[in-house]
Amino acid sequence: MNKRIDSHQHFWKFDPVRDSWIDDSMQKIQRDFLPEDLLPLLTENKFQGCVAVEAHQSEEQTNFLADLASKNDFIKGVVGWVDLRNKNISERLHHFSNDKIIKGFRHVVQAEADDFMLRNDFRNGITALAAFDFTYDILIFHRQLPVAIDLVNRFPEQKFVIDHIAKPNIKSGEIATWEKDIKEIAKAENVMCKISGMVTEADWNNWEFQDLRPYLDVIFENFSADRLMFGSDWPVCNLAADYSKVVDTLENYIAQFSIQEQNMIWFENAAAFYKLKI
Numbered sequence: 001m002n003k004r005i006d007s008h009q010h011f012w013k014f015d016p017v018r019d020s021w022i023d024d025s026m027q028k029i030q031r032d033f034l035p036e037d038l039l040p041l042l043t044e045n046k047f048q049g050c051v052a053v054e055a056h057q058s059e060e061q062t063n064f065l066a067d068l069a070s071k072n073d074f075i076k077g078v079v080g081w082v083d084l085r086n087k088n089i090s091e092r093l094h095h096f097s098n099d100k101i102i103k104g105f106r107h108v109v110q111a112e113a114d115d116f117m118l119r120n121d122f123r124n125g126i127t128a129l130a131a132f133d134f135t136y137d138i139l140i141f142h143r144q145l146p147v148a149i150d151l152v153n154r155f156p157e158q159k160f161v162i163d164h165i166a167k168p169n170i171k172s173g174e175i176a177t178w179e180k181d182i183k184e185i186a187k188a189e190n191v192m193c194k195i196s197g198m199v200t201e202a203d204w205n206n207w208e209f210q211d212l213r214p215y216l217d218v219i220f221e222n223f224s225a226d227r228l229m230f231g232s233d234w235p236v237c238n239l240a241a242d243y244s245k246v247v248d249t250l251e252n253y254i255a256q257f258s259i260q261e262q263n264m265i266w267f268e269n270a271a272a273f274y275k276l277k278i
Contacts, residue, residue: 002263003278005076006050007270008163008196008231009038011068018056026239033235035072041234041243042074048267049076051231051274053137053163054106057081059092062102069101076276077103079137084125097132103274104135104159109144110167117147126155135274139163145181152188160190161273164197164233165219170211171203179218186222192273193223195250195265196231199240207240209249216253225254225261229270 012019013032022030042050052065052075062080069075078101082092096102109116116122129136138148138160145166152160162185168178185191195216202211219228230250237246254262271278 002259003267003271004045004047004230005267005270005276005278006042006047006232006234007161007229007274008053008194009050009234010055010236011035011038011052011065012055021056028238029235035068035075038234039072039074045244045247048278049074049276051075051077051079051103051270051276053079054081057108062096062105066099066101075101076278077101077274079104079106079135079274081105081107082125084128085119085121086125089125089128090131093128093132093134097134102134103276104137105129106137106139106163108139110139110141114144114147117144117151123151123154126151126158130155130158133275135159135161137161137163138166140166142166142168142178142181145178145185149181149185149188152185152191156188156190158190159192159273160188161192161194161229163194163231164201165193165195165215167197167201168215170198170201170207170215173211175214175218178215182218183222186227192227192229192269193219194229194231195219197233197236199237199246199249200233202240204240209252212249213253225257225264226269228265229273230266 011034014030054061059082065078065080069078080102082105084107086092140148198212199207232243232246234243254265
């Protein structure tokens with residue numbers, strides 16, 4: 001059986017104050033989501049493991065995910081949070097490098113001013129990642145792609161992955177500007193892209209596969225199978241589709257590709273990018 005890794009999902013013990021981003025429009029996910037909730041879904045859909053990604057910005061969240069991974073061996077890696085703007089960033093990265101389950105970091109740049117990734121303190125943090133071979137997940141809205149392009153070109157040796165295909169406005173069908181910027185950022189060979197978070201950028205209650213297809217066409221044309229990886233974005237995906245439907249949607253699309261290419265998307269690319277031991 002071919003292996004599968006879910007490169008992007010979250011765990012949390014829901015706190016309405018800390019997790020205020022999960023507002024009342026998202027009541028379906030206003031509860032705890034823990035490893036025992038995910039494992040049956042992974043098993044049902046033939047996944048051998050997952051990468052847990054931070055869902056709120058604190059070192060406590062990084063420690064929480066690492067602790068869950070120590071108790072659940074199907075969690076193969078953690079993408080945590082650390083304040084990359086911290087003057088003592090190298091010290092903090094050295095601390096986290098002692099736990100090999102921590103593979104990289106992410107900042108919720110989509111919630112920041114559009115010039116955030118241009119700032120010297122943030123870029124000093126990106127510089128510091130290389131010494132510890134940490135990856136960086138880029139979480140942005142599509143309008144922030146031009147700044148992300150500048151970032152990835154400024155750090156050609158740093159491994160980057162774009163989360164949620166940079167959140168195009170699938171619901172409205174807007175594609176032209178996003179496509180232009182995706183073509184540009186994909187020229188940087190140090191950048192990969194997660195096929196994740198698409199259903200929640202579409203109309204949650206009324207999306208169809210045909211709404212997603214043009215965006216899938218763009219990312220496959222520009223990144224190709226060797227720089228793409230599957231991510232469910234569970235449990236956030238539940239707002240628009242359950243786990244199996246997210247998996248089935250990609251299965252249907254990539255049936256046109258070779259078995260080797262499918263294996264890259266489901267497993268090999270994520271395993272190599274995050275240096276997962278499976």
